[in-house]
Amino acid sequence: MIAPMPNQSTAPALTPNDHLILVDGSTFIFRAYHALPPLTRKPDGLPVGAVSGFCNMLWKMIQQGPTKEPGDEATHFAVIFDKSGDTFRNEIYPDYKGHRPDAPEDLIPQFGLIREATRAFGVPALEQQGYEADDLIATYARQAAACGARVTIVSGDKDLMQLVNERIGMVDTMKNKLIGPEEVFEKFGVTPDKVVEVQSLAGDSVDNVPGVPGIGLKTAALLINEFGTLETLLEQADTIKQKKRRENLIEFADQARISKQLVQLKEDVPVEVPLEDLSIVDVDGPSALGFLKAMGFTTLTRKVAEITATDAEAIEPADVPIVGWEPATPSEDIPADKLGATGGNDGNTAWTPSALVEAKKAEITSISIDSSAYEMISDATSLKAWIEEIHEIGHVAVDTETSALNAMQADLVGVSLATRPGKACYIPLAHVEGEGDLLGGGDLVPGQLQMAEALEILKPMLEDPAILKIAQNMKYDWLVLSRYGIEMTPFDDTMLLSYVLDAGVGGNGMDELAERWLDHTPIPFKEVCGSGRNMITFDKVPLDKATAYAAEDADVTLRLWHILKPRLAAEGLAHVYERLERPMVDTLARMERRGVSVDRQMLSRLSGDFAQSAAAVESEIFELAGENFNIGSPKQLGEILFGKMGLPGGKKTKTGAWSTSASVLEDLAAQGHELPTKIVEWRQLSKLKSTYTDALPNYINPQTNRVHTSFSLAATTTGRLSSSEPNIQNIPIRTEAGRKIRKAFVADKGKKLISADYSQIELRVLAHMADIPQLKKAFAEDLDIHAMTASEMFGVPIEGMDPTVRRQAKAINFGIIYGISAFGLANQLGISRGEAGDYIKTYFKRFPGIQEYMEETKKFVHANGYVETIFGRRAHYPDVNTKNPNMRQFYERAAINAPIQGSAADIIRRAMVRMDAVLQQSHLDAQMLLQVHDELIFELPEDQVDETKKIVISTMEQATEPALTLSVPLKVEAKAANNWDEAH
DNA sequence: CCTGCCCCATA
DNA sequence: GTATGGGGCAGGA
Structure with a gap:
C-alpha cells in the first residue's frame, strides 16, 4: 500500500488543464436504440439505427464536449463498454443483474458495429474481462482526478453518481442534464460519498441488488445522514425505534453488506490501457469516413468530411465485419425500394427525429379533443382535488382568461388547467351578466368561486418549485398573475419551445401550432367574443362557452408540450431554450411591468x-x-x-x-x-x-x-426581440425634430436614465465568427473600424481621410452584415452597379475570410435548411432551395445575416438574464426598463449613477462569459441623463 | 370593417 | 443588401 506502484512514473499522466470524457457505451447504445426509429442499411437491410445514433452522439461529444460550450471539449476521451460474461459481482451474488432481459434481436449485430465505429473515429473502445464498464470508468476517473484534471462521465447510470465530486462531473444525455454534487444530493438525499451506503440499504430492482426490505431511497438517506455509514447503522441497529425497520436491519444486515459490495465500484482495476493513452487525437478523416460510408450515413459523412477536410468521394467504404446477422434472401414480392432505409432517412434524422415526433404525435392525437367534456369548477373542494392530482403528476398546463388583450390592463376573469391530454378544467372567477350597462347587469354570475379564495388555493401550487407550470406565451400569464401577487415558477412555454426548435418554419401561435402538431382547430376566439365593433370582453362570455374555450386552450397547450419538449434534447437545443429563452420570460415581464x-x-x-x-x-x-x-x-x-x-x-x-x-x-x-x-x-x-x-x-x-410596451420573444427569425403597443424600438433619433420625441422619455424625480449600448457589436461578432485578422486587430486596438476598412481597401492613410471614402467603407461594412449585393450597395451609395461590384471585389480581396464565411454559410443553409448563431440558436430557411433566383438570393442574404444579427441578440439576452441579479448583489436599485437590440435603458436613483454604470458596462461586456470568450473585445458605452435623448 | 400596399421609424 | 411594427390610404367586402 505504501510502496509506489512499480510502473508508475513520477510525472502525473494528466495536468489540471486536461479534461477527460468517459462515455458509458451502454448509455449511448440504449439511448440511440430506444429513442430513434429503426433504421436499416440499403440494400441489405442490416439494422443500423443504433449505430447511426451512436455515431452522431459520439461525433457531437468529440466536437463540442458535454455542454456544447466552447472550451468544454475533451483532451482525453474513451468509450467504455461492458464485456460480456460474468464479473466478480456474480461470484458474490449469483443473481446480480439476473433480471436482465436479452437484448433485442436487431440490436445484437449493432454491438460489434458500435465498437467498430468508436475505433474508426480514433477513440479508444475499452472493455475488460471480469469488470463492468462502471469499474473501468471509476478507475480512470479517480486516476485523472488525482492528477487534478477535470472528468466528465457521460452516462445515465445512477451507480456512477458515487464518483461525483468537484472534479468529477456527470452528464446525462438522456435528460441533457449536468450532474454535480448538488444534483446527486437532490437524487439520493446524501452527499456523493454516501451514495453507496444509501444504495446498499435501498437496493435496486433493476440490477437486482437486494438491499434491506422495507427501506427505500428516502429512509435510507435518513438513516445514513443520522448514522454516517452503513456499518455504524448495522452495528447500532438495535437502537432503531421503528419495530419493523429495526428487525429488518438486523435480519438483513449481511444482505446489506453484500449489496454494498455489489454497488461499490472498483476503483483500482488493473487497467490494460494506461490513462495517458486516452489523450485525444484529431478524428482520422479517412478511417471514420470509411466506416460511415460502409454504413450509408450520408449526412454524417458529409459533416465529418467537412470538419476533417477530407475528400469523402475519394474514400472507399470500409470492410466492416458483421457479427450476429445474416442478410435475408430478398423475397420476390417485396419491391426493391421497400428494402432497407426509406428515402432521405440516413440516420441523421436522429437529430431531427421526424419519425419519433410522428409517434409522439400519434400517441397524443389518439386521445380526441372534445371541448364539451371539460369540467367547470365552482367550489373549493373540486379545485383542491385538481391540485392534488397536479401534485401527483408534477406538471400542469395553465391558461389565464382576462378582460383585455393587453397584459398590463387585463383583469383576471378565470383560470384553466390541464393535467393530461383530454383532461382539463376551467375555473371562472369574474364573469359578469351580459349586457351590463347603465340599465343594470354587470353583476357577478352566480356559481363562481370567490377570486380571493381560489387564488389562495392556487398560489402555493403555482409557486411550488416541484410543479412545472406550462403555458403558451407564459409572459402574458405570468404578468397577469404577478399583478395578483403570484410569481409562477418553474415553468415551460410551448411558444418558446416551438420558437427555439422551428424559428422561421412558421408561426408559433397556439392556433397554428395546434394545426401543425395536433391536426386540430381550436375554437376561434372570434367565435367566443366576436370581433371588431361587436367584440365582447371575456368576462361577458357565458360560463359553458367560456369553459369549452378556455379549458381547450389548456388541453392543447399540454399536448403541444408533450410533443415539443422531447425534441429539445433530441435536437441539441436545450441549452438555447434554458439559457437564452426561458429566463427571458420573467426578465421581460418585470421590465414591462415597470414601464417608462x-x-x-x-x-x-x-x-x-x-x-x-x-x-x-x-x-x-x-x-x-x-x-x-x-x-x-x-x-x-x-x-x-x-x-x-x-x-x-x-x-x-x-x-x-x-x-x-x-x-x-x-x-x-x-x-x-x-x-x-x-x-x-x-x-x-x-x-x-x-x-x-x-x-x-x-x-x-x-x-x-407610465408606458408599458410589450416585448415579443418569438417574433423574429434571428432571435431579436420585437416591441409593440407601443413599439419603443423605433423611437426617432436621426433627425433633430425626431430627437425631441426622445426627450419625452424621462426619469422620475430624483432618478436618472442610463442608456448603455454595445458599440459595433455586429461587426465584432462577424470579426470573431469569420476570423478576420485585420478586423480583430482593429477592435483590439479600439480603432475607427470604418476608417480602417477604407484604408485597407483603398490604400489611403487613416489620418486626414476624405469623409466620403470613410462613408463608402461604412456602407460596405453594413452591406456585408446584410449579405451584400452589388445592387443594394449601388442603391445605397448612389453609384452604378458596376462600380459597386468593383468595390465588393476589392473588399473580398482584402478580406478573403469574409467571402469564405459567406460562401460557407450559403452552402450550409442549402444543405441543412437552417443556420446557427455562436450560441447554437437556429434560424430556419425552409424555402432557400427555391428555383426562383431572386427569392433564393434573398434567403441566402438572410441566412448570411442571421448568425451575425442573432449572435448579437444572444449576447444581449445573456446580459439581460443576468442583469437583475447582478444589480441586486451590488445593492443597486437600478431597474432595467427597455431593450433596443444593442442598447439597454435603466432607471435609477441619481446618487447611484457611477456605481451602476460600472456594473452595467461590465455585465454587458462580459456577457458571453463563461460559455464563450470572443476573439474580439466587446465595448459598451453608457451615459446618464434626465431623458433618453441626452442619455444616448 | 378588414386587408394589402406604401412608406418610414429604429437597430 | 438584414431584422422589425405601425400609420394612412384605398379597394373590396
Whole structure:
C-alpha cells in the first residue's frame, strides 16, 4: 500500500488543464436504440439505427464536449463498454443483474458495429474481462482526478453518481442534464460519498441488488445522514425505534453488506490501457469516413468530411465485419425500394427525429379533443382535488382568461388547467351578466368561486418549485398573475419551445401550432367574443362557452408540450431554450411591468408644433402643385408629380404604381426640383406627429402613469426581440425634430436614465465568427473600424481621410452584415452597379475570410435548411432551395445575416438574464426598463449613477462569459441623463 | 370593417 | 443588401 506502484512514473499522466470524457457505451447504445426509429442499411437491410445514433452522439461529444460550450471539449476521451460474461459481482451474488432481459434481436449485430465505429473515429473502445464498464470508468476517473484534471462521465447510470465530486462531473444525455454534487444530493438525499451506503440499504430492482426490505431511497438517506455509514447503522441497529425497520436491519444486515459490495465500484482495476493513452487525437478523416460510408450515413459523412477536410468521394467504404446477422434472401414480392432505409432517412434524422415526433404525435392525437367534456369548477373542494392530482403528476398546463388583450390592463376573469391530454378544467372567477350597462347587469354570475379564495388555493401550487407550470406565451400569464401577487415558477412555454426548435418554419401561435402538431382547430376566439365593433370582453362570455374555450386552450397547450419538449434534447437545443429563452420570460415581464415615464405635456406641445410646421409646408406644396390634394396619398401624389408636372418618374412599385419613396423624391430634389423636397419635409413631420406624438400618450397607463410596451420573444427569425403597443424600438433619433420625441422619455424625480449600448457589436461578432485578422486587430486596438476598412481597401492613410471614402467603407461594412449585393450597395451609395461590384471585389480581396464565411454559410443553409448563431440558436430557411433566383438570393442574404444579427441578440439576452441579479448583489436599485437590440435603458436613483454604470458596462461586456470568450473585445458605452435623448 | 400596399421609424 | 411594427390610404367586402 505504501510502496509506489512499480510502473508508475513520477510525472502525473494528466495536468489540471486536461479534461477527460468517459462515455458509458451502454448509455449511448440504449439511448440511440430506444429513442430513434429503426433504421436499416440499403440494400441489405442490416439494422443500423443504433449505430447511426451512436455515431452522431459520439461525433457531437468529440466536437463540442458535454455542454456544447466552447472550451468544454475533451483532451482525453474513451468509450467504455461492458464485456460480456460474468464479473466478480456474480461470484458474490449469483443473481446480480439476473433480471436482465436479452437484448433485442436487431440490436445484437449493432454491438460489434458500435465498437467498430468508436475505433474508426480514433477513440479508444475499452472493455475488460471480469469488470463492468462502471469499474473501468471509476478507475480512470479517480486516476485523472488525482492528477487534478477535470472528468466528465457521460452516462445515465445512477451507480456512477458515487464518483461525483468537484472534479468529477456527470452528464446525462438522456435528460441533457449536468450532474454535480448538488444534483446527486437532490437524487439520493446524501452527499456523493454516501451514495453507496444509501444504495446498499435501498437496493435496486433493476440490477437486482437486494438491499434491506422495507427501506427505500428516502429512509435510507435518513438513516445514513443520522448514522454516517452503513456499518455504524448495522452495528447500532438495535437502537432503531421503528419495530419493523429495526428487525429488518438486523435480519438483513449481511444482505446489506453484500449489496454494498455489489454497488461499490472498483476503483483500482488493473487497467490494460494506461490513462495517458486516452489523450485525444484529431478524428482520422479517412478511417471514420470509411466506416460511415460502409454504413450509408450520408449526412454524417458529409459533416465529418467537412470538419476533417477530407475528400469523402475519394474514400472507399470500409470492410466492416458483421457479427450476429445474416442478410435475408430478398423475397420476390417485396419491391426493391421497400428494402432497407426509406428515402432521405440516413440516420441523421436522429437529430431531427421526424419519425419519433410522428409517434409522439400519434400517441397524443389518439386521445380526441372534445371541448364539451371539460369540467367547470365552482367550489373549493373540486379545485383542491385538481391540485392534488397536479401534485401527483408534477406538471400542469395553465391558461389565464382576462378582460383585455393587453397584459398590463387585463383583469383576471378565470383560470384553466390541464393535467393530461383530454383532461382539463376551467375555473371562472369574474364573469359578469351580459349586457351590463347603465340599465343594470354587470353583476357577478352566480356559481363562481370567490377570486380571493381560489387564488389562495392556487398560489402555493403555482409557486411550488416541484410543479412545472406550462403555458403558451407564459409572459402574458405570468404578468397577469404577478399583478395578483403570484410569481409562477418553474415553468415551460410551448411558444418558446416551438420558437427555439422551428424559428422561421412558421408561426408559433397556439392556433397554428395546434394545426401543425395536433391536426386540430381550436375554437376561434372570434367565435367566443366576436370581433371588431361587436367584440365582447371575456368576462361577458357565458360560463359553458367560456369553459369549452378556455379549458381547450389548456388541453392543447399540454399536448403541444408533450410533443415539443422531447425534441429539445433530441435536437441539441436545450441549452438555447434554458439559457437564452426561458429566463427571458420573467426578465421581460418585470421590465414591462415597470414601464417608462413619458412626458405627456411635452408630447402634446410637440404635436402642436409639428402640426403647425406641417400646415406651413402643406400650403407651400399646394402652391407649387397648383392645386390642393391629399399629400398622404401616394397615389394622388404620384399623379401630381409624374402626371401633371411631368417629372421624370423613376421607379415603379411592384403593383405598377409610381414610387414616391424618399429615395425617389431625393433624386428629384437633387435635380433641382423644389416640390419633392417639400414633400419629404411634410412626410417627416406628419410621420412624427401621427406615429409618435399623437399615438404615444394613448399608451400611458392611467394606473401607473407610465408606458408599458410589450416585448415579443418569438417574433423574429434571428432571435431579436420585437416591441409593440407601443413599439419603443423605433423611437426617432436621426433627425433633430425626431430627437425631441426622445426627450419625452424621462426619469422620475430624483432618478436618472442610463442608456448603455454595445458599440459595433455586429461587426465584432462577424470579426470573431469569420476570423478576420485585420478586423480583430482593429477592435483590439479600439480603432475607427470604418476608417480602417477604407484604408485597407483603398490604400489611403487613416489620418486626414476624405469623409466620403470613410462613408463608402461604412456602407460596405453594413452591406456585408446584410449579405451584400452589388445592387443594394449601388442603391445605397448612389453609384452604378458596376462600380459597386468593383468595390465588393476589392473588399473580398482584402478580406478573403469574409467571402469564405459567406460562401460557407450559403452552402450550409442549402444543405441543412437552417443556420446557427455562436450560441447554437437556429434560424430556419425552409424555402432557400427555391428555383426562383431572386427569392433564393434573398434567403441566402438572410441566412448570411442571421448568425451575425442573432449572435448579437444572444449576447444581449445573456446580459439581460443576468442583469437583475447582478444589480441586486451590488445593492443597486437600478431597474432595467427597455431593450433596443444593442442598447439597454435603466432607471435609477441619481446618487447611484457611477456605481451602476460600472456594473452595467461590465455585465454587458462580459456577457458571453463563461460559455464563450470572443476573439474580439466587446465595448459598451453608457451615459446618464434626465431623458433618453441626452442619455444616448 | 378588414386587408394589402406604401412608406418610414429604429437597430 | 438584414431584422422589425405601425400609420394612412384605398379597394373590396
